[in-house]
Amino acid sequence: MSYTVSEIARALGCEAVGATELVITGCSEPADAAPDQLALAMKPEYAETLGQGQAQVAMLWQGADWQALGLRAAILAERPRFAMSGLSAVMDPGPRYGTGIHPAAIVDPSAVIGKDVNIAPGAIIGAGVRIGDGSTIGPQSYIGTDVTIGPGADIREHVVICHGCTIGARFIAQPGVRVGSDGFSFVTPEQSAVERVRDTLGDQGEEERQSWARIHSLGAVxxxxxxxxxxxxxxxxxxxxxxxxxxxxxxxxxxxxxHNVQIGEDCLICGQVGMAGSAKVGNNCVFAGQCGVSDNIFVGDNVIAGGATKIMSNVPKGRVLLGYPATKMENQMESYKALRRLPRLFKEVAALKKAVSKPE
Structure with a gap:
């Protein structure tokens, strides 16, 4: 896969300068770039390492003096990191599973497969499945009974989508995704100690042994x-x-x-986040790594939660949170600073007590 500098710039809506007919076969960090690679020197500090590589062309910020950097050509972007999104899409060859339905795939006769759909070896497509045009189903993936998948899906290796789920257009599932497994719902014949603790915030009452009965999941995703x-x-x-x-x-x-979680539009949910059953999240929310959201609470629109924040009660829209339990980020940082000052404060108080108890 190769493109000229001008072709790349045109695809990204950016300005190309210099020898725009040069051919680019890939991307690289500045210090490692080969002559036919586009160096991603999107900030001045990154451009300082261009001399360590062999780059002839780089993606730079608007106003950069590309000639002074020893380059033969450059792509100038107003917002280089955003331009990188389009660049990565252009240069990504993606996985290669072959075209059409592989003989080693199993497709139920009742499944409706759209145009230009690729189904890789070992994939299983269940009864009543509908897969939209231009989709790819990766090796050893399983699409359960009556699942509907919109056009342009990119489903990678070992993905499982369980029965009855409905998925829109241009869905991307990375390897190992599991959609539609049963929820973790169990109940006891009488009120359990866990339920009493929720009511009393600490007192579980008299200990009694009960077994858990499973509540089946009748909904889908x-x-x-x-x-x-x-x-x-x-x-x-x-x-x-x-x-x-x-x-x-x-x-x-x-x-x-x-189970029953509702996530709004345009949210960003980072690694190891956990959301308990029936939590509801608004639009444009961001949850950094290892955040936790308690069950049956509401998080409003445009909420941002810093890493490892534990949200245990409803959150109004626009709030920025940090800590366990979650508080406003500025309050949490003040508390943290105060905590770090405690050892010094203890020493000062001890000195004052000594001075008061033993005056000169």
């Missing part, structure tokens, strides 16, 4: 358009109604969304 889910992420189906993920939401690796 509904996913909107342009959603991406990272490797080994698990999304439980709903108990009665569906678990829902809104349009354009992006989910990282190793995330778990419990």
């Amino acid at each position: 509904t996913i909107g358009d342009d959603v991406e889910i990272g490797a080994n992420t698990c999304i439980d189906r709903g108990t009665i109604r569906d678990t829902v993920i809104g349009n354009r939401t992006k989910i990282d690796n190793l995330v778990h969304l419990g």
Whole structure:
């Protein structure tokens, strides 16, 4: 896969300068770039290492003196990191599973397969499945009974989408994704110690032995358009109604969304986030790594939660959170600073007590 500098710049809507007919076969960091690679020197500090490589062409910021950097050509972007999004799409060859339906794939006769769909070896397509045009189903993936997948899906290796789930257009599932497993719902014949603790915030009452009965998940999972889910992420189906993920939401690796969770549009959910059953999240929210969201609470639009934040109660829109339990980020940082000052404060108080108890 190769493109001229001018072709790349035109695809990205950026300015190309210099010898724009040079051919580019790939991308590289500045210090490692070969003569036919585009060096990604998107900040002045990155450009300082261009001399360590052999780059002739680089992606730079607007106003950069590309000739002074010893380059033969450059692509100038107003927002280089955003331009990198388009560049990576242009240069990514993607996995190669072959075209059409591989003989080693198993496709139920009742499945409806759209045009230009690629189904890799070992994939299993269940009864009543509908797969939209231009989709790819990776090796050893399983698409369960009556699943609907919109056009342009890119489903990678070992993905499982369980029965009855509905997925919109241009869905991306990284290797190992699990969508539509049963929720973790169990109940005891009488009120359990866990339920009493929730009511009393600490007192579990008299100890008694009870066995747990399983509540089956009768709902499914509904996913909107342009959603991406990272490797080994698990999304439980709903108990009665569906678990829902809104349009354009992006989910990282190793995330778990419990039964009945509702995620709004344009959310960003980073690695190892866990959301308990029936939590509801608004639009444009960001959850950094290892955040936790308690069950049956609401998080408003445009909320940002810093790493390892534990959200245990409803959050109004626009709030920026940090800590366990979650508080406003500025309050949490002040508390942390105060905590670090405690040892010095103890020494000062001890000195004052000594001075007061033993005056000169």
